Amino acid sequence: xxxxxxxxxxxxxxxxxxxxxxxxxxxxxxxxxxxxxxxxxxxxxxxxxxxxxxxxxxxxxxxxxxxxxxxxxxxxxxxxxxxxxxxxxxxxxxxxxxxxxxxxxxxxxxxxxxxxxxxxxxxxxxxxxxxxxxxxxxxxxxxxxxxxxxxxxxxxxxxxxxxxxxxxxxxxxxxxxxxxxxxxxxxxxxxxxxxxxxxxxxxxxxxxxxxxxxxxxxxxxxxxxxxxxxxxxxxxxxxxxxxxxxxxxxxxxxxxxxxxxxxxxxxxxxxxxxxxxxxxxxxxxxxxxxxxxxxxxxxxxxxxxxxxxxxxxxxxxxxxxxxxxxxxxxxxxxxxxxxxxxxxxxxxxxxxxxxxxxxxxxxxxxxxxxxxxxxxxxxxxxxxxxxxxxxxxxxxxxxxxxxxxxxxxxxxxxxxxxxxxxxxxxxxxxxxxxxxxxxxxxxxxxxxxxxxxxxxxxxxxxxxxxxxxxxxxxxxxxxxxxxxxxxxxxxxxxxxxxxxxxxxxxxxxxxxxxxxxxxxxxxxxxxxxxxxxxxxxxxxxxxxxxxxxxxxxxxxxxxxxxxxxxxxxxxxxxxxxxxxxxxxxxxxxxxxxxxxxxxxxxxxxxxxxxxxxxxxxxxxxxxxxxxxxxxxxxxxxxxxxxxxxxxxxxxxxxxxxxxxxxxxxxxxxxxxxxxxxxxxxxxxxxxxxxxxxxxxxxxxxxxxxxxxxxxxxxxxxxxxxxxxxx
DNA sequence: GAGCACTGC
Numbered sequence: 001x002x003x004x005x006x007x008x009x010x011x012x013x014x015x016x017x018x019x020x021x022x023x024x025x026x027x028x029x030x031x032x033x034x035x036x037x038x039x040x041x042x043x044x045x046x047x048x049x050x051x052x053x054x055x056x057x058x059x060x061x062x063x064x065x066x067x068x069x070x071x072x073x074x075x076x077x078x079x080x081x082x083x084x085x086x087x088x089x090x091x092x093x094x095x096x097x098x099x100x101x102x103x104x105x106x107x108x109x110x111x112x113x114x115x116x117x118x119x120x121x122x123x124x125x126x127x128x129x130x131x132x133x134x135x136x137x138x139x140x141x142x143x144x145x146x147x148x149x150x151x152x153x154x155x156x157x158x159x160x161x162x163x164x165x166x167x168x169x170x171x172x173x174x175x176x177x178x179x180x181x182x183x184x185x186x187x188x189x190x191x192x193x194x195x196x197x198x199x200x201x202x203x204x205x206x207x208x209x210x211x212x213x214x215x216x217x218x219x220x221x222x223x224x225x226x227x228x229x230x231x232x233x234x235x236x237x238x239x240x241x242x243x244x245x246x247x248x249x250x251x252x253x254x255x256x257x258x259x260x261x262x263x264x265x266x267x268x269x270x271x272x273x274x275x276x277x278x279x280x281x282x283x284x285x286x287x288x289x290x291x292x293x294x295x296x297x298x299x300x301x302x303x304x305x306x307x308x309x310x311x312x313x314x315x316x317x318x319x320x321x322x323x324x325x326x327x328x329x330x331x332x333x334x335x336x337x338x339x340x341x342x343x344x345x346x347x348x349x350x351x352x353x354x355x356x357x358x359x360x361x362x363x364x365x366x367x368x369x370x371x372x373x374x375x376x377x378x379x380x381x382x383x384x385x386x387x388x389x390x391x392x393x394x395x396x397x398x399x400x401x402x403x404x405x406x407x408x409x410x411x412x413x414x415x416x417x418x419x420x421x422x423x424x425x426x427x428x429x430x431x432x433x434x435x436x437x438x439x440x441x442x443x444x445x446x447x448x449x450x451x452x453x454x455x456x457x458x459x460x461x462x463x464x465x466x467x468x469x470x471x472x473x474x475x476x477x478x479x480x481x482x483x484x485x486x487x488x489x490x491x492x493x494x495x496x497x498x499x500x501x502x503x504x505x506x507x508x509x510x511x512x513x514x515x516x517x518x519x520x521x522x523x524x525x526x527x528x529x530x531x532x533x534x535x536x537x538x539x540x541x542x543x544x545x546x547x548x549x550x551x552x553x554x555x556x557x558x559x560x561x562x563x564x565x566x567x568x569x570x571x572x573x574x575x576x577x578x579x580x581x582x583x584x585x586x587x588x589x590x591x592x593x594x595x596x597x598x599x600x601x602x603x604x605x606x607x608x609x610x611x612x613x614x615x616x617x618x619x620x621x622x623x624x625x626x627x628x629x630x631x632x633x634x635x636x637x638x639x640x641x642x643x644x645x646x647x648x649x650x651x652x653x654x655x656x657x658x659x660x661x662x663x664x665x666x667x668x669x670x671x672x673x674x675x676x677x678x679x680x681x682x683x684x685x686x687x688x689x690x691x692x693x694x695x696x697x698x699x700x701x702x703x704x705x706x707x708x709x710x711x712x713x714x715x716x717x718x719x720x721x722x723x724x725x726x
Numbered sequence: 727g728a729g730c731a732c733t734g735c
Contacts, residue, residue, distance in 0.1 A: 058733065086735055103735040130733070222731060255732065280731055302731035315730060360733090368735095427735035459730080528735090595727040619729070 004032035006040075006177045013037070013175060014044045021144045022153040022172040026162045028179025029330045033156050034065050034124055038097045039073065041120050041152075047096035049150060050119030055102040057130040058286060059085045066090075066099040073097075086427070087524050102132035103427075106372065109139060110424065113376055120152045126165065127158035127323055128285065129359035129390075135369055138388050141169060142378065158323045160355040168389050182333040184295075188346040196298045196343060197225060201232050203341050204276060207294050208237070209245050214293025214338070215275040217283060219328055221302045221317050226252045226278045233276055246272045253279035253287070259517070265289050281320075284327050288334070295332040295340040297325060299348070305363045308399035311569070311586045314618040321357040325349060359390050366392055366400035367430045371409055374416040375424035384651050401650040406568040406585070406641060407434040414650045422536050426529065428452060435566030436533060442558040445533065446543050447493055451559070453526035454492035455614060455626070460518030480512055485600035487611065487628040489563060490556050496522060500545045564630040567612035568638045572624060579607045581624065583616070584635075585642050591616060594623040610635050 006013075006027065016023050027033030038052045046052055056062040066083035075081055082091035083099040091098055102123070109115055121140060126133050140153050157165050162174045193199035200218055207216055220226050230252050237248045253265055268291060269275045277289055281301050301320045306313050320328070325342070332338030342349065361369070373383050384397055404410045409420035409430055416424075423433035432452045439448030454461070481498060483491030495512075499519060502508040509516045530543040564571075572581035572591060579601070583589040593599055593607065594617075601607050614626035 101734065103733095107735055128733095132734070224729080256730075282732065284732090286732070304731070317731095456735095525735095596729085617730085621728095623728085 003180075004036060005030075005180050006032045006036045009175065009177055010040050013040055016173050016175060017041065017046075017152050017154070020173055021148055021151065022155070022169040024162050024166045024169070024172060024174045025154055025156045025177060026159055026174060027156055027177040028159070028181065029327075030180035030334075031177045032180075033177060034061075035068050035072065037122055037154060037156070038120075039069060042097055046120050046152065048119075051096050051098050051117055052120040052122070053098045053100065053105065053115075053118045054122040054124055055100060055105050055133065055136065057102055057125050057128050057133060059101055060286070061125075062099045062101050066097075069097060069099075087528065102130060102136055105136060106132055107427065110372070110375065113378075114147065115143065115151075116147075119150065120154065122154040122156070124156050125285075126155045127161045127356060129356065129361070131360040131364055131369065134359055134361045134389060135372070137165075137168070138386055139376075141387055158326075158356070160323055165389065179330075181330055182335070182337045184329050184333040184337070185339045186329055186342065186346075187339060188342045188349065189344060192344050192348065196220075196300075197229050197232065199343050200229055200296055200298060201236060203296050203343070204233060205236055205240075207296075207341075208248060208274060208276075209240075211294065211339075213246065213272075213274060214336075215269070215277065215289070215291045216294040216296065217289060217292045217331055218276065218278045218296040218298075219281060219283070220278060220298055221300050222280060223252075223254050223256060226254055226280065229278050233278070246274050248274050248276060250276045250278065253277050253283055253289075255280065255282055258515070262287070281324070281328075283331065284324065289331070291335060292331050293336065293338040295328055295338070297328045297340060297342050299325070299342065299344045299353075301357075303358075303363065306365050306396075308365070308393070308396040309587055310589050310616070311365075311399070311583065312589065312616040312618055312622060319353055321354045322349065323356050325353060361388060361392050362390060362396070365403070366396055367403040370397065370400040371404055371416070371420060371424050371430050374404075374410065375421055377416075398647050398651065402585075402645065402647055403569045404430060405645065405650055406638065407431060407566060409434070410650065412644070412646070412649055425536060426532055428456070428529070431566045431568075431570060432456075433566075434568075435562050436529070438565040439559065439562035440533065440537070442562055443542075444558040444562060446545060447556070447559045448562055449526050449529050449533070449543055450496045450522075450545065451489050451493050451563075453522045453529060454496055455489075456525050457518050457521045458492075458626075460521055461514055462518075482600075483598040484554070484556070485598075485629075486556055486560060487599040488597055488626040489614075489628040490559070491598050492626075493556075493559070497545065560628055560630055561634055563628050564612055564634040564638075567614070567628075568641070570613050570616070571630075571635065571638060572611050572613060572627075573635075574607055574609050574611075579605075581607075581611065584639070589616075589622060591622045591624050593627055594625045597625075597627055599627050599629060 013025075025033060025037065034054070038054050041052055054065070056065065062083050062085050066081055067077055070077040070081040073081060078090040079092055079094050081097045082095040084091055084104050085101050086104065115121065123133055123136055123140070126137065137155070144151060144153060155165055155169070166172050166174050189199070200220070204216055204218060218229065220229060230250050233250045237250070249269055251265055253262065265277055265287070266289075275291070277283065277292070283289055299320055300317050301324065302315055303318050304313055304315050329340035332340050370383060373386060401410065401414060404420065405412065407430060408417055409423050410416055419437065422437060423430055426433040426436065428436070432455065436445065436448050436452060439445045481491060481494035483494065495514070499505070499508055504523070506516050509519050533543065569585055571584045573584055574581050579593070581591050581593070583591055593611070599607060599611065608629040609632060610630045611624065611627040612630055613624035615624070617623055617625055
């Protein structure tokens with residue numbers, strides 16, 4: 001332990017913490033900050049007046065770091081040193097060093113806003129800027145004003161971010177703790193390659209042929225590219241002359257890979273063999289692969305973004321930040337000196353890369369966070385002026401308020417309602433919390449609990465789908481229920497009910513291509529939600545899953561009604577004469593039911609007039625994912641409410657949100673239009689040829705005189721206008 | 727008739 005760099009700074013750290021309520025600690029990889037800061041402060045008496053708590057953005061990190069600290073202090077995990085993550089609280093009355101996920105600390109502060117039991121709060125990995133850590137930073141800033149005498153805050157961050165965080169906390173001191181990494185030589189390419197995959201391939205083979213042993217880690221954006229490069233590498237390696245270089249193992253690594261495939265990267269290679277790990281940014285922070293000496297960094301990452309004016313998410317390939325680039329490079333220097341090949345010029349790194357990635361708070365829907373903050377009753381703070389390190393846009397806050405109003409979480413003046421308070425207690429998106437509460441009124445709580453729990457685990461349910469396994473499986477699970485035509489929520493309910501009928505048999509999951517881990521998670525979530533609902537209702541609710549199936553002609557009416565109330569802000573109306581939909585309540589968007597949906601059309605081939613959806617996502621087109629058929633009569637009250645909506649009033653009058661004029665107009669470079677522009681008022685989707693590397697979702701055309709006025713929507717829902725002569 | 731990076735309560 002004595003070799004950890006941070007320990008040489010022990011006196012300095014203690015002294016600085018002694019004299020300041022907030023300290024920023026910049027600790028590079030390998031500095032030991034995550035395990036040592038808490039122990040240093042413990043040694044100097046900070047656990048006498050309370051618990052030292054350390055937050056982590058990820059569950060595995062909270063658990064593994066706690067385990068290490070317990071080992072180092074030679075105590076049993078869960079006694080003096082413990083951790084708390086969702087579904088798992090391993091702390092006791094004797095715990096004085098506690099690791100937890102940032103989300104758990106936020107939940108705790110709901111019932112104890114002053115966090116009185118803690119003498120020190122360490123927000124670790126703050127540079128990752130998770131939504132929860134950002135909210136915590138705002139809360140903690142407020143907390144030190146109230147508890148200045150007996151609370152110490154430490155924020156750990158990255159070099160490029162330290163100044164900004166310090167400024168946010170009234171210019172608090174910054175401590176630098178060097179890391180313990182071997183030097184990594186950075187090699188930039190002269191130009192940006194025209195094809196990243198080809199360039200990756202060439203660089204990888206060059207390393208393989210020329211460089212001494214050591215594994216190669218390659219960062220790409222997603223599963224598709226990874227699979228392509230893996231097969232390219234396999235071909236190329238096979239064609240190398242036998243004996244001319246060492247053997248090679250090529251491993252893909254991404255999140256949708258089944259766990260048993262993911263852990264393959266942890267087994268060391270046989271002698272005289274080099275591994276190529278082709279990965280998403282999962283290997284940047286979440287997984288650490290040992291033995292890596294060479295990193296190839298294409299400089300891109302796939303990021304999810306939310307557009308508050310359309311309510312639409314998109315998944316975009318964007319440039320990484322400098323912090324990310326450095327993090328990736330650092331992966332080469334864990335065991336010995338390494339090399340990082342960047343497939344972009346150093347000028348691009350310097351001039352184009354952001355210092356830090358755009359924080360999640362500026363890329364997400366904020367309904368949940370705003371409701372959470374409202375429920376804290378911070379009378380001294382106006383939510384809309386809440387002090388964030390990077391404030392979200394006014395538009396995003398307005399969107400959040402609108403959502404909350406439509407589901408009765410706040411009233412027309414923006415104050416939280418009793419409904420809203422209950423909703424904030426549930427670890428769910430507000431729309432789903434609202435659904436549960438409504439379902440309770442209609443006597444279908446048990447079903448709603450199942451649906452909501454299934455939605456929380458949706459991405460973990462299906463078995464990893466790579467193209468190769470797809471081929472093998474000609475018969476896609478025919479035995480699963482189909483939602484009886486009402487849509488995906490009902491199908492999710494029916495799937496869980498089937499599993500319930502099969503007594504939660506693990507083999508049933510396997511037979512039906514469902515991940516066991518995912519289904520177990522659903523069970524846990526459902527149980528947790530049921531407990532919270534019981535507590536709220538203070539009576540006994542019927543949350544049991546019913547062991548009877550298929551009452552004939554069950555139309556799930558009550559459940560669908562409850563969903564309609566919860567998803568008031570996620571409503572779409574079918575267009576006349578075709579099966580496209582228009583979103584209601586947002587700037588009107590033409591959207592389609594996702595092809596994977598089980599929603600059924602009637603005998604005439606027509607889809608229901610109204611649906612609610614769980615998510616709007618722009619991929620090749622804007623799609624509604626997870627839809628449920630609802631009825632006109634249930635929609636009317638929502639439309640009435642939308643009519644009365646006054647967002648200025650929702651923002652509490654005093655805090656008038658200023659209009660933001662930062663909607664970026666997409667530059668149209670090429671004005672060639674292909675396709676049939678029908679010269680009438682009907683929206684017509686055209687194919688649009690363009691010169692910029694922006695992909696457009698749709699083009700609405702309208703003829704005016706000899707010109708065609710086009711309204712063009714790009715992937716993130718931003719719109720631009722273009723006039724074309726015809 | 728598509729396809730989705732990563733977390734978390």
